[in-house]
Amino acid sequence: MKESSAKKARRGFSFKFEASWLKEEGFGDVLKQYWDESQKHNDPVGDIEKAFESHYSGVYKTVEPRREEIDSCLGAMGRRVSDSMNEKLQKEFTKAEVEMALKMIGPLKSPGLDGFGANFFQQSWSIIGDDMSEAALKVLNGDGGLIGLNGGKFVVSLRGMKGPQGLGARVQSDCKKYLGLPAMVGMSKYNTFRGIKDRVWEKVYNWKNKFLSPAGKEIVLKVVVQAIPNYHMNVFKLPKRLCNEMFALMARFWWGFKKNYKNIQWCSWSKMGRSKNEGGLGFREFDSFNNALLAKQCWRVLKFPQSMASVVLKEKYFRYVDMLKANIGQRRSLIWRSLWGSLNLLRKGLLWRVGNGHNIRIWGDKWVPRLFSYSIQSPVKGLHADAKMRELMVEEGGEWNEEVVRNTLNEENANLEIKGDVSERKDEEWKVLWQLKVPRVVKMFLWKALIDSLPTRKNLVKRRIVVKSCYPICESEEESIGHAIWNCVSASDVWNEIESPVQKWGCTEWDLFVVWAKMVENLSQEQLEFVATVMRKIWLRRNQFVFENVFIDPKILFKQVVDSLVEFQLA
Known part of the structure; x- marks a missing residue:
């Protein structure tokens, strides 16, 4: 059932031409039919148009000055426009110029108020070019006005098309989005962004x-x-x-x-x-990452204060203070509330890089990269509480004044190297795992095994999925990941093979992560790659025994490991 035009108007929908319609079969025929039809209905200028024309004709009409008066005003100005230049400027616009200007517009630039983008006119110029050029030239050459154009009639014709024989026109809410972001956010932020x-x-x-x-x-x-x-x-x-x-x-x-x-x-x-x-x-973690991205935008405001966004934000929200000291203020937008909420994260991460020391306070500012707090915690001594870093330096050369530094700071802080990167603790076991040159499925299995997230009987009992926790192969011990892969008799048979790099090792350790840490410390990368692949094969052998009642011999298992590694490394 067709909706009335009044109902559509109440909804506030506006027409927008879609670039995909250009590829629709029969697009040219439909366009030509409706374009020719729209040209037959030229509406006369209404009373409102006449009233505006009459009003503004009077507003902008002035008493025509005499030539002598004009010459006296312009006499002191040098001539900049030659006769040839003036002749070019006074030339009438041509159809070729209109077409050339149209082709220079990016085809996917924002459409006009009528919803049609440049791609529509560029692709359809062979059909509508004559009419559009004539209308444009009337405006450009001063022979007509915009109100007389038939674009509105054409839009109405396309907007009313229904069914597969039409262009498949869709409508969208007016002013709903700008550059892919919501232009307005209501009371419910969740409903605004739930489309994500x-x-x-x-x-x-x-x-x-x-x-x-x-x-x-x-x-x-x-x-x-x-x-x-x-x-x-x-x-x-x-x-x-x-x-x-x-x-x-x-x-x-x-x-x-x-x-x-x-x-x-x-x-x-x-x-x-x-x-x-x-x-x-x-x-x-989306919430933390969201804060990090917003803090990065705040850093850009601090780093590039002359950018348009920085100037607008400063003028509206923190005109007289630095952004880091800004209050949230009144009548704040969602964008400013979002940025302001991430300032604490930015403050925690900001660290002064020592230059001439004129702006950095010795106590209170973060400037020591090798301290956990990044700031001096020793009591104020020798200098006043707001003393700057320059007071710890030699006046020329920017070097530390060792005597002043030792008299001002305690021994521990005085002996610190001011320059250097923040030290980072790295877990070697995990780093080595992800650097192995083995299939990703092997890395993923080993990661699951080391954090104990495989469906062993022990874990299944914890979740009340099964009743018994004994290992299905030996049926004597509880099936933990360490027992299944390392210290069960069936696993020991594999590790004691001649080709095994851990043949002489004892299998008494129950914690698989401890075993892996020992391997990382004592084995080469090639041996670790071999051991990681063997661990996965032992687990797959266990699954094959449970579900298919098939048990693979250790020698066959080792051969499968060697073959799979060779195949992967040659690929």
């Missing part, structure tokens, strides 16, 4: 879990899904509820999900969000 969650769901739902390995899921989540909200998070602080719901979608995708059925989540998402050097997978 819908896009995340579409990406996750379209990927079939059965076709993706854990390594493939990791790439999809990091490259595709996590990139979706980035653009919005650079400008706005997204609601925590929305961030948590996107987290939940990612977790369900990672661990596998079906309709009305949830798989076991063996590891918390917060642990998986740690960096790979700390035992996680490096997935982003």
Whole structure:
């Protein structure tokens, strides 16, 4: 059932020409039909138009001055426009110039008020060029006005088209978005930005879990899904509820999900969000990442104070103070509230780089890169509390005045090297794991094994999924990941093979992470790659025994490991 034009008007929808319509079959025929039809209905100028014309003709009419008066005013000015230049300027515009100007416009630039972009006119010029040139030349050459154009009639004709025989025109809310961001945010921020969650769901739902390995899921989540909200998070602080719901979608995708059925989540998402050097997978925590992006924008405001955005923000919100000391103020926009909320994070990370020392306070400012707090904690001594760094330096050359430094600071702070990078603690075991030249599926398995997130009988009993926790092969000990892969008799037979780099090692340790740390310390990278692949094969052998009642001989297992590594490294 067709809606009335009054009902559509109340909704506030506006027409927008879509570039994809140019590729529709029969586009040219439909365009020609409606264009020719629209030219037959030339509406006369209405009373309102006449009233405006009469009013402004009087407003801008002046008494014509005499030639002598004009010459006396312009006499002191030198001539800049020659006769030939003046002749060119007074020439009438031509159809070729109109067409050339049109072709110079980017085809996908923002459309005009009528909804039609430059691509529409460029692609359809053979049909509408004569009429549009005539209308444009009337305006440019002073023979007509914009009100007389038939563009409005043409828009109405296209807007009313229905069914597959039309252009498939769609409408959108007026002033709803600008550059892909919401132009207005209502009382509910969640409802404003919930479209981001819908896009995340579409990406996750379209990927079939059965076709993706854990390594493939990791790439999809990091490259595709996590990139979706980035653009919005650079400008706005997204609601925590929305961030948590996107987290939940990612977790369900990672661990596998079906309709009305949830798989076991063996590891918390917060642990998986740690960096790979700390035992996680490096997935982003959206709320923290949102704060980091906004803090980066604040840093850009501090770094480039002459940019347009910086000038506008300063004039409106912190005209008389530095941004770091700004208050949130009254009648603040969502953008400013978002930026202001990230300033604490920026303050924590800012560190002065010592130059001439004129602006850095000795006590209170962060300038010591090798201290945990980055600032001097010793009591004020020898100088006043607001003393600057320049008072610790030799006047010329910018070097430290050792005597003043030792008299002012305690021994520990005085002996610090001022220059240097902040030291970082790195867990060598995790770093080595991710640098192994083995298939990603092997790395992912070893990561799960080291954080104990594999479905061993011990873990299944904890979650009340099974009753017995004994290892299905030996049936004598509880099945932990350390027992299954390292110190069970069946695993020892594998590790005691001649080709094994850990043949002489004892198998009494139950914690697999401790075993891996010892291997990292004592084995070469090639040996570690071999051992990591063997660990995964032992687990697959266990699964094959449980589900198919087949047990692989250790010699065959070693041969499979060698073959798979050779195949991977030659690929």
